[in-house]
Amino acid sequence: MTSDAAPAPARARREQILATAAELFAERGFHGVSVADLGAACGVSGPALYKHFASKDAVLAEMLVSISEHLLAGGEERVAAADGPADAVRALVDFHVAFALDQPALIVVQDRDWASLPAEARERVRVLQRAYVEVWAAQLRALDTGLGAEASRAAAHAAFGLVNSTPHSARASRERMRELLAAMACRALGVAPAPAQVEMSG
């Protein structure tokens, strides 16, 4: 999809803009960050952004689409490598927890500024997110055959909400947060956590 012929510095600037935008959007919201702000935070100023992106919207669009693609691909991969639904759910939890801990800004932007996307990108992200939810929901249904389609999706959303709470607390150490969130998510979903930690106090 992306061309490899582009020179290195241009690509570096693009990614700098994307990374900086993620932080700023997470802090102040998409509408709370002007292109001047974004440029300044990248060490350039104002409309230099338009040498790399068609619009401010396009920055958000690329950011959210790539998150959604990453999550879906990663989720499918973990499920394919798993040994049965319980193992799959554990793997999904670990994967999502790691992502949330590594990229709290992206988590925040994804579920706050989705509505600010231009229509086309919004639809694309929606499709990808539904597919990701379905990856989880299918494993949950395999685990509990009494679970309906809607209930399994709601349970997946609930697990996302639990794990995505990271940016709101995020005070304990990364490893403790990882254990806490994974254990809570597994218990909420009705599977035993992967390591020895079964009790909340670890």
Next chain:
Amino acid sequence: MTSDAAPAPARARREQILATAAELFAERGFHGVSVADLGAACGVSGPALYKHFASKDAVLAEMLVSISEHLLAGGEERVAAADGPADAVRALVDFHVAFALDQPALIVVQDRDWASLPAEARERVRVLQRAYVEVWAAQLRALDTGLGAEASRAAAHAAFGLVNSTPHSARASRERMRELLAAMACRALGVAPAPAQVEMSG
């Protein structure tokens, strides 16, 4: 704090504005709704809002402060009426689930547009929210004495995230959602759910 001398229709309009603003802000975000939009949705147009609120910010401020006060007061009340920490956690879960199901728009606005608050209100909301988190965290620590202060707060945030996922799914019936979320939250927090439903399939 609020004067009772104001005539009834004025108060009705104020509350109509607050309720309408909650819906619109939840859909499009605070910055995505203009005062003209908000007025139009209330059947009046544009600057009529300034007869009832000092500014657009003030609408958001009153909305979020009152949510936070409601949650804190309700939480303290449930804990006071509870019979031990496990019962308290169950009561807190039920309370929060009911609120999230009844007021999904407020949930969305609260954790998306907090940063758009004017400084004073933002601080006020922050203090109230920390107190509410502490109400939960104290019960969680009483339940599991190995739980540290930070971990207990993180667990409370995780539970909020789980329950507050309602607006993202919200397709199943209210009663099924209530049971599902309460059961998941209780399991995540390490207490048995209140009614007979212990398994996910209810």
Next chain:
DNA sequence: GCTAGCCGTTAACGCCCACTAACCTTCCCT
């Protein structure tokens, strides 16, 4: 060494929006 094109600059344009001003109606209160 000249020419292209990438990447940046500053200036300016146009729109939208929060907010104010000025004015009007309705209705309660004495």
Next chain:
DNA sequence: AGGGAAGGTTAGTGGGCGTTAACGGCTAGC
């Protein structure tokens, strides 16, 4: 009855923001 507040209206203003225009230096290839 009549005056004033409460709660509307439309017109206007000022500022901020996304975007475009016009221009300039650097680097690379013929």
